[in-house]
Amino acid sequence: MLDSTSTLTVLGCGTMGEAIVRGLLRSGRLKPQQLYATDRRAEVVLTLREKHGIHASGDNLEACRAGGVILVCVKPHEVASALDSDAMRTALRGKLVISIAAGVRLDQLRGWLPDSAVIRAMPNTPCLIGEGMTVIARGPGVSDAQAAVAAEIFRAVGRCVEAEDKVMDAVTSLNGSGPAFAYMILEALTDGGVRMGLRRDAAMEIAAQMVQGAARMVLQTGMHPAALKDQVTTPAGCTIAGLLILEDGRMRSVVARAVEEAAHVASRLGQS
Numbered sequence: 261m262l263d264s265t266s267t268l269t270v271l272g273c274g275t276m277g278e279a280i281v282r283g284l285l286r287s288g289r290l291k292p293q294q295l296y297a298t299d300r301r302a303e304v305v306l307t308l309r310e311k312h313g314i315h316a317s318g319d320n321l322e323a324c325r326a327g328g329v330i331l332v333c334v335k336p337h338e339v340a341s342a343l344d345s346d347a348m349r350t351a352l353r354g355k356l357v358i359s360i361a362a363g364v365r366l367d368q369l370r371g372w373l374p375d376s377a378v379i380r381a382m383p384n385t386p387c388l389i390g391e392g393m394t395v396i397a398r399g400p401g402v403s404d405a406q407a408a409v410a411a412e413i414f415r416a417v418g419r420c421v422e423a424e425d426k427v428m429d430a431v432t433s434l435n436g437s438g439p440a441f442a443y444m445i446l447e448a449l450t451d452g453g454v455r456m457g458l459r460r461d462a463a464m465e466i467a468a469q470m471v472q473g474a475a476r477m478v479l480q481t482g483m484h485p486a487a488l489k490d491q492v493t494t495p496a497g498c499t500i501a502g503l504l505i506l507e508d509g510r511m512r513s514v515v516a517r518a519v520e521e522a523a524h525v526a527s528r529l530g531q532s
Contacts, residue, residue: 261405262289262412269327271320271342272334273297273308276360279388280331281312283416286390296323324351329409332359336530339364344372352376356406358396358413362432363529366399366425377402379410382431383417385439392418393435397425432529433522441518446471 262268268290270277281297284290292313298320299305308316317323320342324330330352334342339361342348353375360381369378379402383394394414398407407422414420423431446467453463477488493499506512 261408264291264294266290266409267294267296267326267328268413269296269298269323269330271298271324271330271332272338273299273304273316274333276383276385276387277331277333278308278312279392280333280383280413280417281308281314283387283390284413285312287416289412289416296326298323321347321351324348324355328355329413330355330357331413332357332361334361336361336363339530340368340372343369349373349375356402356409358410361530362436363429363526363531365428365530366397368530370399377406379407380425380428381410381414382428382436383414384435387414387417390417394418394420395423395428395431395435396420397423397428399425429523429527430519432526433519436526437522438519441515442471445515 262284268284270281273281277297281295284295285292293315295312295314297305297308297314297316298318299308299316300318302318305316305318308314315323315326332339332342339359343352343357349372352373355376356379357369357373357376358379358381359369360383362382364380366378366380369380378399379396380399381394381396383392386392387394392414394417396407396410396414398410411420411422446464449467449471450460450463453467454460458466474488477483478485481488489503493503
């Protein structure tokens with residue numbers, strides 16, 4: 261687990277990387293002096309230093325030499341150029357390397373870094389407000405203790421579970437793209453409220469809190485969504501009337517197919 265001797269390097273500390281840095285500092289899991297970050301943009305490096313008090317630079321190699329755990333947050337097409345060099349292999353030998361690059365498989369990471377413990381992770385944008393979901397997949401030889409370190413990092417910004425690498429394209433679709441699907445549904449619910457006379461700001465607040473509450477009901481009760489749906493659906497009531505309209509529009513299959521199609525595209529990300 262993370263302790264006072266742990267050090268973490270965030271390679272490519274953009275929006276998601278900074279969110280994780282904020283979460284780690286806010287939770288007290290790490291102190292500023294234990295964090296290293298890099299970015300190609302000088303203004304971002306300066307901002308990271310001033311805002312968080314962490315070590316920040318534009319030198320990936322030096323930052324990787326300094327950190328005990330490396331979190332790779334560069335774009336998928338940049339991962340190979342960032343990691344695939346003899347100098348970087350030497351700097352990362354024996355270290356835990358966690359990649360959040362969509363579509364970059366564990367066998368690719370192992371090929372570039374054969375002497376490192378590698379983990380693939382897929383967080384989502386609600387990490388920015390501490391309500392994220394992250395799924396991790398460990399490479400061969402990664403210990404339970406190393407997987408626990410990865411999980412602890414991501415639990416600083418939400419929930420974290422473990423899965424196998426073979427399902428990570430589906431995870432990328434459901435977890436990474438899923439917020440966009442949820443926002444579209446939320447927008448449609450808001451439009452319905454406006455259509456029936458609510459002000460848009462009120463309709464949006466009602467819909468957003470309703471969706472948040474419904475999601476928390478699933479997480480906290482552990483009940484199947486269908487069972488919770490049935491609790492709301494009274495005989496000859498307004499809920500069943502609305503549900504039948506959704507069924508007429510094939511909402512279930514359309515949303516499921518959206519996840520399927522996004523997974524197909526995700527499988528091609530990070531591949532040459």
